[in-house]
Amino acid sequence: MIGASGSLGSVVAEQLSQKNQVTGTYCSREPTIKIDKVEYKQLNITDKKAFEGLEKGFDCVVLVSGAMPATMSGYEPQTYIDVNITGTLNTLEFCRQRNIPKLIFIMTFSDVSDSFYSGLPITTEQPRKLAMTGDHAVYGISKATACDLIEHYHQEYDLQTILFRIPTVYCADDNVDFYVDGVKRTKAYVKMIRSVVQHKKIEIWGNPENAKDMPYVKDFSRLIELAVSSKTAQGLYNAGTGSPVTLEQLVNEIIQVFAGEESVEKTYRPEMASQPNFTFDMSKTEADFGYQPQYDLRSMLMDIRDSVDSAVWLTSDL
Structure with a gap:
């Protein structure tokens, strides 16, 4: 699991470790709180050679790590390109070279922000429309580009790829x-x-x-666990609540x-x-994973x- 030390990643790593052997990565600072069953490794995903230090034998990569406006002091658009595009490409190459059959990726809902006030549930088939102004523009572009790279690797190399489009996921930690x-x-x-x-x-x-939609991190971590277990799920899924x-x-x-x-x-x-005023159509997520928020x-x-x-x-x- 790439990005196992943040508010989202740490809870997902803990959930996955209950039934799976998990290696979790962090970028620079070692996690202050570690999960007993998770083996931690330092990894800078912008450095392709850094992946060589990871062991072999993985059957799935969960890519949570990414640069986003909510964690960026000031404005450094190059960081989005380096982390969200180059980092995703490096991860895809790692999967290809190590014959890892599955990648799970976390996608922003900013690709459909123009539909927030339509009054209709946002579907997975909603046409992409990215904002071209503001501090989220390069961020959204970088995440959408990462999704296109992932789809390329699915079609070219038969990699099973599951992308979860998330709104704000609410967490219970000290990151306020x-x-x-x-x-x-x-x-x-x-x-x-x-x-x-x-x-x-x-x-x-x-x-x-x-x-x-206000999904809770503990529900979201269960959804990731369902995705890790699925042999057939493919493509983009909404990861909200539908309520x-x-x-x-x-x-x-x-x-x-x-x-x-x-x-x-x-x-x-x-x-x-x-x-914002929006909700997700969760029918595809419910059908393919049997998922219901608890x-x-x-x-x-x-x-x-x-x-x-x-x-x-x-x-x-x-």
Whole structure:
């Protein structure tokens, strides 16, 4: 598994290690928390020769590692080219040269961002339409190019390739910050939880009826496990929930889970920007993997509440 030390990759690696022998890679810094059953190796995927240090005998590669705007301080578009395109090509060559029969890849949903407000579930057949402006443009282009390279290796070398298109996957770890236009900010839902816990108040920005898919990392890791086991799945799959959550629902559940019976003041701010409004058609994913999410919104928030370091999540200054 390439990229086993981040918020997403570490949970996937732990899930896979329950039934599989897993080698997990990290790029530069060794993981602070290691999973007992996972063997860790350092790997820079932009360096083709670095793959020579990996052992033989793998039957699947899960490629989670990638450069993305949410983790980029400032703006370095070359990084997207190096990591997401060259890194993917190096991984594909590694699969070809080692006769590894399967690659699983994580794809962004920015390739269909123009369909967010259509009111229709986004299908896997939705035409690709990439943004050509903004800080996500080169990122989206690089991920789409990686997908095209993967399809080439599928057709040319009969590599089984499974691509999961993901929205934001919600995690329960101490990584509460991300980058917007290269500037560090705290994740919106973390700020909302902190406001409820510390001040017993919460703001609802934009249209409270806008709804979006909110998959939980533990469900997503089970989906990856199903993909590793599948002998027939091929191509692009949506990795959402198919059950979008409105902002109003999210706020009400945060209050219930983190404030309980205490009164919380809600303030509506319709003049502020709204969250995206979209949902995924999950029919292909359900049919090919027999997949159904186990976590709804409340159980996800309860698991986050019971799993995270409260000193980081709940008591930091707003």
